[in-house]
Amino acid sequence: MDLPTAGLRTRRPALAVTGAVALAGAAVLTVVLTHGRPAPPARARHPAGGASAGSPRDVPSPGARGLGDPLAPLDGNGGYTLRHCDLAFDWRAPGTPFPATATLRATATQALSRFDLDFAGNTLRTVTVDGAPARAVRDGDELVVTPARPIARGRTFSVRVAYTADPTQRRHRDDAIQDYGWVPTADGTLLSPQPDGAKMIFPADDHPSVRAPFTFRVTTPPGLTAVAGGRLVERRLLPGGRIRWTYDSEHPVAAQLVQLAIGKLSVVTGSGPRGLPVRDVVPDGLVADTAAYRALTPAHLAWLEQRLGPYPFGRYGVLVGDADLPVALETQSLSVVPSTDLLGDRVDAERNLVHELAHHWTGDSVAIRRWSDLWLSEGHARFYERLYADAHGGPGLEEAMRDAYARHDQWRHDDGAPAEPAAASLFRQMRYDGSALVLYALREEVGEDTFARIERSWVTRYRGRAAGTADFVRLASGVAGRDLAPFLDRWLYGAHTPPMPGHPDWRVDPVAED
Numbered sequence: 001m002d003l004p005t006a007g008l009r010t011r012r013p014a015l016a017v018t019g020a021v022a023l024a025g026a027a028v029l030t031v032v033l034t035h036g037r038p039a040p041p042a043r044a045r046h047p048a049g050g051a052s053a054g055s056p057r058d059v060p061s062p063g064a065r066g067l068g069d070p071l072a073p074l075d076g077n078g079g080y081t082l083r084h085c086d087l088a089f090d091w092r093a094p095g096t097p098f099p100a101t102a103t104l105r106a107t108a109t110q111a112l113s114r115f116d117l118d119f120a121g122n123t124l125r126t127v128t129v130d131g132a133p134a135r136a137v138r139d140g141d142e143l144v145v146t147p148a149r150p151i152a153r154g155r156t157f158s159v160r161v162a163y164t165a166d167p168t169q170r171r172h173r174d175d176a177i178q179d180y181g182w183v184p185t186a187d188g189t190l191l192s193p194q195p196d197g198a199k200m201i202f203p204a205d206d207h208p209s210v211r212a213p214f215t216f217r218v219t220t221p222p223g224l225t226a227v228a229g230g231r232l233v234e235r236r237l238l239p240g241g242r243i244r245w246t247y248d249s250e251h252p253v254a255a256q257l258v259q260l261a262i263g264k265l266s267v268v269t270g271s272g273p274r275g276l277p278v279r280d281v282v283p284d285g286l287v288a289d290t291a292a293y294r295a296l297t298p299a300h301l302a303w304l305e306q307r308l309g310p311y312p313f314g315r316y317g318v319l320v321g322d323a324d325l326p327v328a329l330e331t332q333s334l335s336v337v338p339s340t341d342l343l344g345d346r347v348d349a350e351r352n353l354v355h356e357l358a359h360h361w362t363g364d365s366v367a368i369r370r371w372s373d374l375w376l377s378e379g380h381a382r383f384y385e386r387l388y389a390d391a392h393g394g395p396g397l398e399e400a401m402r403d404a405y406a407r408h409d410q411w412r413h414d415d416g417a418p419a420e421p422a423a424a425s426l427f428r429q430m431r432y433d434g435s436a437l438v439l440y441a442l443r444e445e446v447g448e449d450t451f452a453r454i455e456r457s458w459v460t461r462y463r464g465r466a467a468g469t470a471d472f473v474r475l476a477s478g479v480a481g482r483d484l485a486p487f488l489d490r491w492l493y494g495a496h497t498p499p500m501p502g503h504p505d506w507r508v509d510p511v512a513e514d
Helices: 297-308 346-358 371-391 397-415 433-446 448-461 469-480 485-493
Strands: 016-019 080-090 098-108 112-118 123-129 132-139 142-146 156-165 170-172 179-184 189-192 214-220 225-228 231-237 243-248 260-263 265-271 277-283 318-321 335-338
Touching (some): 214 225, 214 260, 260 265, 265 297, 297 346, 297 371, 297 448, 371 397, 371 469, 397 433, 433 448, 433 469, 433 485, 448 469, 469 485
Parallel strands (some): 080 214, 318 335
Antiparallel strands (some): 016 132, 123 132, 123 156, 170 179, 179 189, 214 243, 225 260, 231 243
């Protein structure tokens, strides 16, 4: 997700039901922080191996309610590994509830007496497990599912939730995210699920480290188009004139990076480096007006590939969001960018476009292990956005980093050190320019050539995997041939901003107390 940077301003109870799967809504992140480095979250979904038959894991018990992320303990779910998610939406009209089903396939990592799904709002209809009616109870943003019979450890099972989806569901955060969840448009919708808003859209395993392949089956009235991340598998005309659109995500995707757009949309196709399919999705009336900036995508891809290696997914494109959409978002293979960003200044437009594209290497392909690792995602995207702007008529990188350096102690005071955010300040300036500054400092410390090798190694080694801060420090040290932990720890966790290598004249502004 991009955070506007002009002037470095931050833009920034129980219901019992019988039957199948439901929608997921975004819970506001809960603050559960420790001082210093956060302890690793409990690995409830991946119990330690080596247990023999008859061990406690073979006795059915409830799966953990969440993954134990220190910033959002209930995000995600324990006791199983998600394998696939199939979403079927029978879309009707903007702001109008519609029938939906979600079918999740998972493998139990313990013997399960019951398990949770992340789910908020929407009207639950039925829940089944392997075709048999199951008991489902709402508990806040959790849907607690008790199957008719316990699920054995190691067994793959299917849970189907039928519900009435509410496309008006949104929540608000007082940081760059602002409003998230369903995003209404004049004739349809698009999605902005970050950080944990997928649970307002479908029943989910809603944590950024959890990914699975998705299938989307969306039925629309005549005259509307549905587009999801991934590849169009089928477009079928149904009796009565309705159209069913089926998409395959092609790669596993985190719930917060799922995209679905419905409306009067044009699909504009092209190609990027090595023939990579490029597919833009544009409201019919904006195709011509946004064409010039959208046509820059192949050049952006080529520029980033020179630095980070081959683009990690099967296709890319821009979804032009002609809606009340305050920020862009790196939804996988189809970044959503507000139409206003594509109708103004070229430098600003390119910064947004490069930022969301860079996320596909750092944030989408290399997922964050927990929310406190967000600096790795947003910091990298902001760094490459600014590096590109420096070479293409925008603000100079050194100038921008010097300005960020001056403000860094204030950001630490207000929003936490780069790798120590509070839940409420997660998407604030520190995770953007403040975290890009950490990467700039690393480059100044080890030199441009070593830094380039660290970056290429990072996105190569962890491609398609989740990784965290400790992984990055360890990898950087290995590539540099020396222990960088003392240097990076001061930047990532310290109460005060360290000296900038190579710039002894840079000064940090005094902190203004509240």
